[in-house]
Amino acid sequence: MGKRKSASSKAAPRKKMEKLETAFCCPFCSHAAAVECVIDLVQEIATASCYVCQESYSTVPDALTEPIDVYSEWIDECERVNEGVPCRRRPVVCKLFRCSCATNVWRAGGGRRAR
Numbered sequence: 001m002g003k004r005k006s007a008s009s010k011a012a013p014r015k016k017m018e019k020l021e022t023a024f025c026c027p028f029c030s031h032a033a034a035v036e037c038v039i040d041l042v043q044e045i046a047t048a049s050c051y052v053c054q055e056s057y058s059t060v061p062d063a064l065t066e067p068i069d070v071y072s073e074w075i076d077e078c079e080r081v082n083e084g085v086p087c088r089r090r091p092v093v094c095k096l097f098r099c100s101c102a103t104n105v106w107r108a109g110g111g112r113r114a115r
Contacts (some may be wrong), residue, residue, distance in 0.1 A: 024071045027078050029053040037067035039075075046070045 023033035031052045039046040039061050048058035048070045057074035 020066060020068050024048075024067075026050040026053060026055065027075055028055045035071060035106050037070045039065055039067065039070065048074050 009111060015083055018084045023035065024035040024037070026034045029050060029052050031050070034050045034052045035048055036051065037046065041061060041063070045058055046061035046065055046069075047056055047058045048067075057070070057077065059073050061070070098106050
């Protein structure tokens with residue numbers, strides 16, 4: 001005689017992964033959603049480029065590289081280059097995209113227009 005099968009609990013459903021951003025704010029011209037990241041693993045190059053001011057950054061990707069990683073490396077490199085340079089003023093950050101794009105700052109009510 002065998003044992004009775006005990007009632008086993010069902011496995012918890014997996015949490016859905018939140019999708020990461022694919023369009024970012026440009027660190028040079030501050031336009032929201034102007035930077036696009038392209039990763040080409042065959043040619044081993046990852047590029048982040050702004051379609052407004054034509055600035056770009058390239059790096060070598062690995063198998064786990066995502067667009068947010070390329071953009072973060074670009075921002076880190078900009079901060080490293082500007083280290084020690086005195087900042088003129090603190091930029092106003094918009095609430096919509098968390099960038100300093102003047103259009104979005106006015107739209108979100110984060111700044112005042114000079115008349």
